Amino acid sequence: MNGSFAIITPSFAPDFERCRLLAESVLRHAAEHVEHYIVVDRRDEALFSTLLSARTHIVLKEDVLPWWLHALPLSRKWWISLKGMPVRGWIVQQIVKLSAPEICGADTYLFLDSDAFLVRGYDPREAVKDGRYPMFRELLLQERAHNDEWHRVAARLLGLPQHDRYRTNFVTQLVTWRRENVLKLQRHIEDRLGLSWIESLLKLYVLSEYVLYGVYCEHVLGESSGHYFEATPDTLNYWKTKKLGEAELEALRASLRPEHVAIMVSTKSNTPVSAIRRVFGLEPA
Numbered sequence: 128m129n130g131s132f133a134i135i136t137p138s139f140a141p142d143f144e145r146c147r148l149l150a151e152s153v154l155r156h157a158a159e160h161v162e163h164y165i166v167v168d169r170r171d172e173a174l175f176s177t178l179l180s181a182r183t184h185i186v187l188k189e190d191v192l193p194w195w196l197h198a199l200p201l202s203r204k205w206w207i208s209l210k211g212m213p214v215r216g217w218i219v220q221q222i223v224k225l226s227a228p229e230i231c232g233a234d235t236y237l238f239l240d241s242d243a244f245l246v247r248g249y250d251p252r253e254a255v256k257d258g259r260y261p262m263f264r265e266l267l268l269q270e271r272a273h274n275d276e277w278h279r280v281a282a283r284l285l286g287l288p289q290h291d292r293y294r295t296n297f298v299t300q301l302v303t304w305r306r307e308n309v310l311k312l313q314r315h316i317e318d319r320l321g322l323s324w325i326e327s328l329l330k331l332y333v334l335s336e337y338v339l340y341g342v343y344c345e346h347v348l349g350e351s352s353g354h355y356f357e358a359t360p361d362t363l364n365y366w367k368t369k370k371l372g373e374a375e376l377e378a379l380r381a382s383l384r385p386e387h388v389a390i391m392v393s394t395k396s397n398t399p400v401s402a403i404r405r406v407f408g409l410e411p412a
Contacts, residue, residue, distance in 0.1 A: 130235055131162075132162075132251045133164055133231045134153055134161060134164070134237045135166065135224065135237070136149060136240065137241075138167055138241040145241050146175070147178060148403065149242075149245075150163060151244075153245060154180060154183065156388070157182075158249065160252075163183045165241075166230060167185060168198055169189045192219070192222070195210055196208055206219050218331060221328075222329070224238060224336045227304065228310055234305070234306050237302070238302040242393055243301075243392075245388055246390055259353055259355045260354050261355060262297070263297060263358070264296070264357070264358065265295070265358045266294050273335070277334070280331060280339075281335070281339045282342065284339065285342060287347075302337055308353070311343075312343045361387065362391055363383055363384070363387045368395045371396060376398070380407060390407075
C-alpha cells in the first residue's frame with residue numbers, strides 16, 4: 128500500500144465548463160481510491176457544487192487561506208492582505224497549492240489544472256517505485272521564458288546559491304507532491320525568513336510553486352525527499368494561445384503517446400470546450 132492520493136484542481140467560474148470536463152474524466156478514468164478536490168472562491172461555490180460526487184469535493188479558498196487575506200468583490204486579479212500590500216491573484220493561487228495539507232489529508236497530491244482532462248485509465252500507485260514517487264524534472268536544451276527567474280526566486284527563499292542560467296524544468300501537468308515534503312518546505316521557509324511562509328510568499332511578484340517544490344526536493348532534501356526524477360510527462364500539453372479547430376484537435380489527439388494519461392489544452396487558447404468534447408467523444412455526463 129502506497130498511502131492515499133488526491134487530485135487537486137484550483138479553478139474559477141470562467142473555467143467551469145473545462146473543470147466539469149476534467150471532473151467527469153477523473154470519475155471515468157482515475158482509480159477509485161483517488162479523490163478529487165476542486166478549490167474555488169466562495170463566490171463560485173454554488174456553481175461548482177453541481178460537480179459534487181462521492182469522489183469529487185469542493186473546497187473554498189477562503190477556508191484554506193488565513194483569515195487576514197480577502198478576495199476583492201469586483202476583481203479576481205487582486206486580493207487584499209491586512210498585513211501588507213495587495214496581492215496578485217496568480218500568487219494567491221500558487222499559495223493555495225502550497226497549502227495542500229489544509230485542503231485534504233491525502234499523503235500524496237496530484238495537481239491537475241482545470242483545462243486538462245484524463246483520457247485513459249490512471250492509477251498513481253503504478254508509478255511508485257521502491258517506495259519512491261515520481262517528480263517531473265526535465266533538462267532544458269534551450270532557454271525558456273521565466274524559468275531562470277523562477278529558479279532564482281526559489282533559491283533566494285531556500286537559501287541556495289543563485290545562478291544566471293538554470294537548465295531544469297519542473298512545470299507540467301499532473302505534478303506529484305508528497306504531503307510531508309510540503310510541510311517541511313513550509314517550515315524551512317519560516318525558519319530561514321522569520322515569518323510565516325505565506326507572509327513571505329505574499330511579498331513576491333513572481334513565483335512558480337512547482338519550481339519551488341522541485342528545487343527544495345532536489346537541492347535541500349535530496350534522497351530523503353522520497354522522489355525519483357521522471358523526465359517524461361504524463362500529459363500531452365498544448366500551452367500556446369492559438370485557438371484550435373476540430374482538425375487541429377484531431378491532430379493533437381493523434382499525437383497521444385502510450386505514456387500520456389491526460390491532455391491539457393490551455394484556457395488561454397480559447398479553444399471551445401464543445402469542440403474538445405466532440406473530437407474526443409466526451410459528451411456531458
